[in-house]
Amino acid sequence: MGILKELRTSSLSGYHVPHQPGAPILEISNLTLRYENVLALDNLSVKVTSGERLAVIGPNGAGKSSLFKVIAGVLQHTSGEVNIYGHGPGGHICIAYVPQRSQVDWKFPVSVADVVMMGRISKLGILRWPKPRDWEYVRQSLRVVGLEEQANRQIAELSGGQQQRMFIARALAQEAELMLMDEPFTGLDLNSQVDILNIMDELRQRGVTVLASTHDLNLASEHFERVLLLNRRVYGLGSPAEVFTPELLLRAFGGHLRLLQTETEVVAVGDTCCEDEASHEHLA
Amino acid sequence: MNTWLDLLLEPFSYAFMVRGMFAALLVGVVCATVGTYVVLRGMAFFGDALAHAILPGVAVGYLLGGGAREPLFWWSLLTAIAASIGIGAISKGAQLREDTAIGIVFAGMFALGIALISTVRNYTNDLAHFLFGDVLGVSAADLVRIAIFAALILLTVFLFYKEFLVLSFDPLLAVTLRLPGRILEYILLVLIALAVVVSLQTVGVALMVAMLVTPAATAYLLTRRLPYMMALGAVIAALSGVIGLYLSYYVSVSSGAAIVLTSTLFFILVWGGRALQRAYRERM
Numbered sequence: 001m002g003i004l005k006e007l008r009t010s011s012l013s014g015y016h017v018p019h020q021p022g023a024p025i026l027e028i029s030n031l032t033l034r035y036e037n038v039l040a041l042d043n044l045s046v047k048v049t050s051g052e053r054l055a056v057i058g059p060n061g062a063g064k065s066s067l068f069k070v071i072a073g074v075l076q077h078t079s080g081e082v083n084i085y086g087h088g089p090g091g092h093i094c095i096a097y098v099p100q101r102s103q104v105d106w107k108f109p110v111s112v113a114d115v116v117m118m119g120r121i122s123k124l125g126i127l128r129w130p131k132p133r134d135w136e137y138v139r140q141s142l143r144v145v146g147l148e149e150q151a152n153r154q155i156a157e158l159s160g161g162q163q164q165r166m167f168i169a170r171a172l173a174q175e176a177e178l179m180l181m182d183e184p185f186t187g188l189d190l191n192s193q194v195d196i197l198n199i200m201d202e203l204r205q206r207g208v209t210v211l212a213s214t215h216d217l218n219l220a221s222e223h224f225e226r227v228l229l230l231n232r233r234v235y236g237l238g239s240p241a242e243v244f245t246p247e248l249l250l251r252a253f254g255g256h257l258r259l260l261q262t263e264t265e266v267v268a269v270g271d272t273c274c275e276d277e278a279s280h281e282h283l284a
Numbered sequence: 285m286n287t288w289l290d291l292l293l294e295p296f297s298y299a300f301m302v303r304g305m306f307a308a309l310l311v312g313v314v315c316a317t318v319g320t321y322v323v324l325r326g327m328a329f330f331g332d333a334l335a336h337a338i339l340p341g342v343a344v345g346y347l348l349g350g351g352a353r354e355p356l357f358w359w360s361l362l363t364a365i366a367a368s369i370g371i372g373a374i375s376k377g378a379q380l381r382e383d384t385a386i387g388i389v390f391a392g393m394f395a396l397g398i399a400l401i402s403t404v405r406n407y408t409n410d411l412a413h414f415l416f417g418d419v420l421g422v423s424a425a426d427l428v429r430i431a432i433f434a435a436l437i438l439l440t441v442f443l444f445y446k447e448f449l450v451l452s453f454d455p456l457l458a459v460t461l462r463l464p465g466r467i468l469e470y471i472l473l474v475l476i477a478l479a480v481v482v483s484l485q486t487v488g489v490a491l492m493v494a495m496l497v498t499p500a501a502t503a504y505l506l507t508r509r510l511p512y513m514m515a516l517g518a519v520i521a522a523l524s525g526v527i528g529l530y531l532s533y534y535v536s537v538s539s540g541a542a543i544v545l546t547s548t549l550f551f552i553l554v555w556g557g558r559a560l561q562r563a564y565r566e567r568m
Binding site: 072099105127 | 446457508
């Protein structure tokens, strides 16, 4: 039975990464990430405070997903420091990575509630089954995102917006304090985008910090207090007004962006939408 | 009335048929349960390769034991576990594409097995049993071994149910939460190896992949929930075993082939039924 004991302790030790008092929820300094010879992230620094909502903007292959995966502890960075509450990535139960919808096997035989329950797995520990309390958590999380009625549906039966909300519910069930949302708005109609934005407001009320990557400059400038303009390195970090200047955008997006000067504002027209960023990445 | 009952009961007047039925039942349940993961994770080729790769182990057991079942079993078990972990390692660190590497190894091992067995004079009959099964040759001791390992496999699947679920559905979540993914991955590979060894006598090396894949795939078409998929797959596989044995008894065809053909027939019926249903719905 030695191996079982080892399994349990190894899994539990990962769940109890301590939080250093006073440390910011996320602090990254001089982060560099290399795949073989490709520089994916170059000397990136950013500090995020609790309850903040930060949009990560950049063209395809800019390293948005890579950044999230480093923070989540899925990818090992090459150099620099990443600290979550003062401790390195990996095993933080307080971080939830909300995947891109295109990366999920929607025909997998699970219900909505099953998926949300997966968020509880770390609280349960290995070899333990969900208790009524956990199912209550699942129910409440589904209620927050407005999917209570769909709890027993197979996941393929959900609309795109509902699928996105389901993963946010899973992050809630995980009791995550930092949610990394990978392209949460991509491929959604306007109403569904508004639903997600409303849920983000609710999350802020609960003190949840959200990092969301997106291509959509307008959406980012209207609904995020701070944006990080990224293309391997940081081109701008600050309020949308500060960052979304024609000069910075052109530098970050290169030839993939046209800027239209109207009488009142600068309109950005990108041609970078929606190609799967992860296809450029090699995952272990 | 009586004649039907006679037809059903007649095979049971032979002890070897009774043992064969029990073996086919157990093997069906185990293979379908483990096969659910094989189907969901796209490991059919791995299962096929694994089954073929244990032939040299079977051969060594055969040569050393002079045809006795016991050494045959333990040597197969040893080889299967080694092969599953070996193939698992290949697929992690290979320079070649994973399927190419597996193809090379399994064909080589299979050839080695045939070469070893062919050193014995009049080997063809025994080789046929290893390749295509000999369920009617199951002894009482074999049956006990099959039952013990079947229980072990089902218990492990039950214990690690939620971990295997997360690992299969969302490996990123497993890494984020620092589940002991590598250990779990190998446990799953060993489970498949055990299922293969347990089924060896029923369907043989060459038809093994059908036991792992066909009933689970049939169940996958019928349900969208993992536990139901396992249960339904088990029922279909057990039925295939029993019906196949009746067929083999009355039509006198090879038992392994009859079992596999029966499960193939189930699949075709379900698949055809679904296709008809879809066509009908579209016309409405």
